[in-house]
Amino acid sequence: MKNPIGIFDSGIGGLTVTRQVINLLPSESLVYFGDTARVPYGTKSDRIVREFAWEDSLFLLRQSVKMIVVACNTASAVALDELNRYLKIPVIGVIKPGAKAAVKNTKSGRIGVIGTQATIDSGAYPTEIRKLNQDCTIFSRACPLFVPLAEEGWVTGDVPESAARRYLEPLLAENIDTLILGCTHYPLLKPLLKIIVGDSITLVDSADETALEVKAVLESIGQENSSKQGEYEFYVSDLPRRFEELGIRFLGRAITTVKLAEPWKATSATNFSVVE
Amino acid sequence: MKNPIGIFDSGIGGLTVTRQVINLLPSESLVYFGDTARVPYGTKSDRIVREFAWEDSLFLLRQSVKMIVVACNTASAVALDELNRYLKIPVIGVIKPGAKAAVKNTKSGRIGVIGTQATIDSGAYPTEIRKLNQDCTIFSRACPLFVPLAEEGWVTGDVPESAARRYLEPLLAENIDTLILGCTHYPLLKPLLKIIVGDSITLVDSADETALEVKAVLESIGQENSSKQGEYEFYVSDLPRRFEELGIRFLGRAITTVKLAEPWKATSATNFSVVE
Numbered sequence: 040m041k042n043p044i045g046i047f048d049s050g051i052g053g054l055t056v057t058r059q060v061i062n063l064l065p066s067e068s069l070v071y072f073g074d075t076a077r078v079p080y081g082t083k084s085d086r087i088v089r090e091f092a093w094e095d096s097l098f099l100l101r102q103s104v105k106m107i108v109v110a111c112n113t114a115s116a117v118a119l120d121e122l123n124r125y126l127k128i129p130v131i132g133v134i135k136p137g138a139k140a141a142v143k144n145t146k147s148g149r150i151g152v153i154g155t156q157a158t159i160d161s162g163a164y165p166t167e168i169r170k171l172n173q174d175c176t177i178f179s180r181a182c183p184l185f186v187p188l189a190e191e192g193w194v195t196g197d198v199p200e201s202a203a204r205r206y207l208e209p210l211l212a213e214n215i216d217t218l219i220l221g222c223t224h225y226p227l228l229k230p231l232l233k234i235i236v237g238d239s240i241t242l243v244d245s246a247d248e249t250a251l252e253v254k255a256v257l258e259s260i261g262q263e264n265s266s267k268q269g270e271y272e273f274y275v276s277d278l279p280r281r282f283e284e285l286g287i288r289f290l291g292r293a294i295t296t297v298k299l300a301e302p303w304k305a306t307s308a309t310n311f312s313v314v315e
Numbered sequence: 316m317k318n319p320i321g322i323f324d325s326g327i328g329g330l331t332v333t334r335q336v337i338n339l340l341p342s343e344s345l346v347y348f349g350d351t352a353r354v355p356y357g358t359k360s361d362r363i364v365r366e367f368a369w370e371d372s373l374f375l376l377r378q379s380v381k382m383i384v385v386a387c388n389t390a391s392a393v394a395l396d397e398l399n400r401y402l403k404i405p406v407i408g409v410i411k412p413g414a415k416a417a418v419k420n421t422k423s424g425r426i427g428v429i430g431t432q433a434t435i436d437s438g439a440y441p442t443e444i445r446k447l448n449q450d451c452t453i454f455s456r457a458c459p460l461f462v463p464l465a466e467e468g469w470v471t472g473d474v475p476e477s478a479a480r481r482y483l484e485p486l487l488a489e490n491i492d493t494l495i496l497g498c499t500h501y502p503l504l505k506p507l508l509k510i511i512v513g514d515s516i517t518l519v520d521s522a523d524e525t526a527l528e529v530k531a532v533l534e535s536i537g538q539e540n541s542s543k544q545g546e547y548e549f550y551v552s553d554l555p556r557r558f559e560e561l562g563i564r565f566l567g568r569a570i571t572t573v574k575l576a577e578p579w580k581a582t583s584a585t586n587f588s589v590v591e
Binding site for chain 2: 076086087187276277303
């Protein structure tokens, strides 16, 4: 089926997931939406994140997507169930894949989770991990400054290092052997976090496992694309040029022609000029 | 005139200005709107900040305000001229008052300005300062992490200190004698910034001067309120309880009953239930 896969995030972080989907499924076409006008989601309420997630999803539906990937931990944590309850096409989040990767990796059963305030408050990771293995002990910590640090490009040096030490110390004291990077921005801080947690702790993110789940779901519903090479479209609600510039770091390849879309203006013709 | 003064900000920072307006004009009633669902504004484009500022202003107009105070440096920098061009009631920003306070204070004419990326990129402070005194030399620096640090409550300690040193060093090297805190969040970092800049540099913020301008404009149009004590209403687009809790620190007094409003849903009856 030629229709694209839709992927959305609060901003640019979801490109780390997109990258793995492209690597694993090169023949699939993608439409990405980043809500850069309303980023971040992780400091906001469940109510408002659900509202934004619906608007983002409806925008993708108008692009005739055959599946939606919620490439944002916060939106996955608070809006995924509701989207799946009402939409006919499959909607995949990043929490369950991240939990799966962590459970696969842990030996001691002591797992740390870091993420935005909203993701941590939701308890979504502990819930998913316990569904897979009831014997795991989970230690969670919100790290609100990691998103602005990654967006500012301060991923090494004094400031991110002191912030990371302050956030991670209580988790390290619990002798975890696995740390889930529960936010799609955090892979950018990986080199720094690796130094702070040391060799005995494995850092896991959801990107690889999410791509595997996208593949499995597409196969199960018989909707893989058989074309040679997928096509990629990128939309953001603000600052398209900045997204093109920063996107390379997240996506691992150049992004050309990022277009503007404002999903909260559902009736605006200009927003939906691409509708089939 | 009994109608309230309308004040808006991207979030909670505008309460530092509100505080001074209340102190100076205790008989005036106020309606405050904080756009906590879409905060921050300072990392976003002029285009989107103007759109949000219009929505915020229209919400306040529906509350029958007699004047609007744009208590947000970013929105003042990029949207004030446009609001004033089209609206009949006076619209006051925080940039001009901040510039005035700095020019009053400086002896050497060497003024530093810190603010969000959007405020600094706009060049609004240099423009206003030069209108008042052409001989000033202005050194600007965007400090994108200060807003998340203030919102996280990390206003002392290693992390904000390293961040502040990194941001301020180039300004300190220029021998400024005055530093404008060009963002309504920054007064929360004042004790730390004071230590870093030392006694030879004066920190100025816009709050006092803005309150004075509000008073002057009200008098010039003959619309002061003669009631004994003003009434205060607070609206936010997300997380009203959090606003009540954090607001005390910014406003210097308790805030009761913060209500929800989503100005981007202009047709929603529930948003405008308070309209006369």
